[in-house]
Amino acid sequence: MQIHSGQEVKMSEEKVEFQDVEVEVEQVTEEPKKKTSGDSVTKAINSLMSTLESALSGRGNTVMVRVNDEALAKLDMLVAAGICKSRSESAAFLLQRGIESSAKLFDRIASVTSQISKLREELLASVQEIDK
Numbered sequence: 001m002q003i004h005s006g007q008e009v010k011m012s013e014e015k016v017e018f019q020d021v022e023v024e025v026e027q028v029t030e031e032p033k034k035k036t037s038g039d040s041v042t043k044a045i046n047s048l049m050s051t052l053e054s055a056l057s058g059r060g061n062t063v064m065v066r067v068n069d070e071a072l073a074k075l076d077m078l079v080a081a082g083i084c085k086s087r088s089e090s091a092a093f094l095l096q097r098g099i100e101s102s103a104k105l106f107d108r109i110a111s112v113t114s115q116i117s118k119l120r121e122e123l124l125a126s127v128q129e130i131d132k
Contacts, residue, residue, distance in 0.1 A: 048083060051100065052093050059092055 067075070075090040084090040099106065 051096050052083065052089075065091070 072087075074094070075084075075087045078084040078090040078093065079086060084093055
């Protein structure tokens with residue numbers, strides 16, 4: 001609160017009187033909120049929704065799989081919770097999560113597979129040279 005000069009302020013022990021006083025209010029910004037368990041839940045839900053959207057986009061391929069009772073129960077759990085609409089969506093969702101969580105493994109597999117392909121090409125070229 002600011003009191004501008006030239007304005008009169010009368011004070012007594014019992015009350016304070018202000019005459020012709022301008023009050024300037026400064027807006028105080030809130031401090032960042034501390035993370036709560038609700039924030040963690042929101043983050044987890046957003047992650048699930050992102051994975052689900054990714055898993056369901058461009059789903060034009062069909063794969064038939066057999067699963068054990070435990071896997072079927074997990075697929076059904078996702079449907080019962082309303083996260084997925086069907087077992088098919090549940091399976092696509094879980095496949096996508098597995099792929100995302102194994103990204104380093106898939107990068108390594110791609111690298112080694114590429115090296116194997118190059119070595120096969122070199123071997124084939126060597127065999128063809130011998131046959132000439």
